[in-house]
Amino acid sequence: MKRTEIAPGVHLLWDPAPKFNRCRISIHFAFPAKRETATAHALLPLVMERGYADCPDMTQMTKTLARLYGADLTVDARPFGANHNLCVSATGIKDRFALEGEPLTREYAGLALGTAFHPAFVGGVFDPEAVGIEKQMLRKALEDEVNEKRIYCQRQANREFFGDSPAGIRQEGYLEEVDALTPEALTAAYREMLETAQIELLILGCEEAETEQVKDALLRELSAVERRPAPLCGNMAMPRREPARKVECFDTVQAKLCMLFTLGEPMRPDQIAAVRLAMALYGGSVTSRLFLNVRERDHLCYYCASSFQSFTGSMAVNSGVEHADAARAEAAILKELDDLRNGPITDEELEDCRLSLLSGMAGIEDSLGGIETWYYMEVLRGSGLQTPDEARAALRAVTKEDVRAILRQLSLSVSYLLTREEGTADV
């Protein structure tokens, strides 16, 4: 993987990845999230994905992608801590599989760049009809959030955990703001993104000459934009607090529990290897304490897993539990954490977890998605471009004390429970 700066705030990440059947061209726009434009930026990918100036109609766009053997064109927004990331990506089979010898890669590049830089405008703003339809879709998605209880519980816990901090901006959008969004406001948010974002052009599975052509085409597009790239927010962490316990009632068959912990200070890049092993040991693998003890031995949860978010220095433990067992499950989750901090850790369990992580990391470069996610996360962490092999070497050096040091730093901030009201009968 090679990374070069091709203009201020614009980088190219390229890997020819010849073993794959497909290639992928992604343009990432990353910028600090802002409360006032959060809903516009949540709507933006929905409107952009419908079509662009050369192919404004959604159905025609779907047909174009089908003609390219089911190529994917996605416009995807994701939060990374206090930063917002919009990614336009085109993926499809390589030219050598084209049945009629079509130049597929060139078409993917045209789709990705067209979608990113030439939206379907009417009178200088996003097409009001498309905006109106996609506002309905966003509204529906926000209203439907509650249908997926596991995700809903996690989001509600996050809202309590982050409060008014920049990482707490609801990058999925605010329901009460959707109706008032105008095509003009959406267009202004889009233009601001083009001007201020850090841009990463990621090209996987293309040869050098093709890559050069896409890079040059991107630079031509950017020459028409008044660029003033803004620095991204660095890693952050929420301050420690007295744990808040929240309960929300639904008449579900199974209760959901989400517990959020803070590291208390931003995670340093050199801690990442210890964090990975700490999560595998605590709740991120089938050899973890939460899986083996809370799920398998105590039968308190059907799922019970921990995960760490490096940008926000936070750990989440999500579980699905019997309504009556929620308090016991929470106590057991905390006890397992305490046991790892202060009790013995066997060599066997540590090495089992390490081996599992090492094995998983060795397979990262076996998929386009794995490569893109790994290296783009490395870019956002801003600590140099560590390869999976280098990360494996760092992981081999992690000691029990390194793991304990991470776990001891974590303190519970929020415990969010979705359960039914007392006295409600089993379904």
Added chain:
Amino acid sequence: MSELRSQALADAAADQWKILPSGLTVLVQPMPGYSGTHVIYATRFGSIDRDFRLNGREVHLPAGVAHFLEHKMFEDQDGDAFAKFAKTGANANAFTSFDRTCYLFTATQQLDESLDVLLGMVGHPYFTEQTIAKEQGIIGQEIKMYDDSADWRLITGLCECLYHSHPIRSDIAGTCESIAEITPKMLYDCCEAFYAPGNMVLAAAGNITMEQILAACERHGLMELRPEERVQRLWAEEPMTLAATEKRIRMPVSKPCFGLGFKETPLAPDDLRSELLYDLILCCVCGGMSPLYRRLYDSGLTNPGFGGEVLRVDGCCCILFTGESDEPDTVKQMLLGEIERVRREGIDREVFTLCKNEKYGQLIENLENVEDSASQMADFALSGQTVVQQIEALAALTADDADAALQHILQPARMAMMYIEPDGTADLPEADDEETEDEE
């Protein structure tokens, strides 16, 4: 599609296929340049296999046995298979569907050792009353998790409407009551009947060779002749009429959800062609390129995920449409109207060709990573086919075939409707705050 047999495609789909003396079907796709290997050990035994005759004796199972057995297979006299996989660094898992159970792992090192764990655990079942009792609690939790999934309840509700007696009516995991009836004898009977090598497929893709797989099979006695178990699946007669035309339930969802199901004539086990054809018809009738999808999308009548799928297993074939809508009956009428229009006017030729193009791209994509590649090989092999045969079948399909099929499928007389209505609890605007002291 005349150029389907291009060299690039031939290279990408270059799997190797062998049937061992034990009857086991083995497929390997070496993928140069890849670090990982994905291995699937699959049996044609799923939740619908409830009644069978084994060596002349009838066996009748409660719902959920195949899934229960999948969980128990990870345990033997000398420990938990997950713990053994942990020693090799492999990432292991398993799943059960209506008609198959699959055990799988992904590994980048100690491949031979991981193969030994996989072949050893599936070849040496061990069950006692105590270990069965222990598993009932865990699976009870899993059943409850699915009970809260509106998407899953739509599928199971439609199957209950469409079928009188076919075991597809029952949830894959069964119920807390049905799994309480499971005994060690039942599980051993299932192993004897369905975990015989002749009923199984071993598929591997990635950094692996056929020689490695054969050596592992040799270590586990799979190169030896095995006596063939005399197993006969027993099916109750299933008429083409519906058990019910409609079902309604209430759940904590924010929007009403709906499902429309059409009961179709069951397909022969090796008839992947019809399934593929039905998929293409659905793509033309309500896929992203169809006028119906666009009307529904623009009017906000359904969510973007609205679509149809084919569900087919032995003795059952149905076409299910699911989505969310405030006006499910309006969507139903629009869908029925569009089916009738297409039946009358014929399939749009351009859209049909584009749908075929999409399918072709999907098959190529599935040959790209080790997981999809092994899964695709195993899936087709369980129906006695290869990836290349599937691509050739796709190439041969025409819009005339689709027109002909549409004359007998998706008939309103064989349609049932499932509604999930909000119970009101999902609309609560704010959480009740209950600040308490930390228990630590």
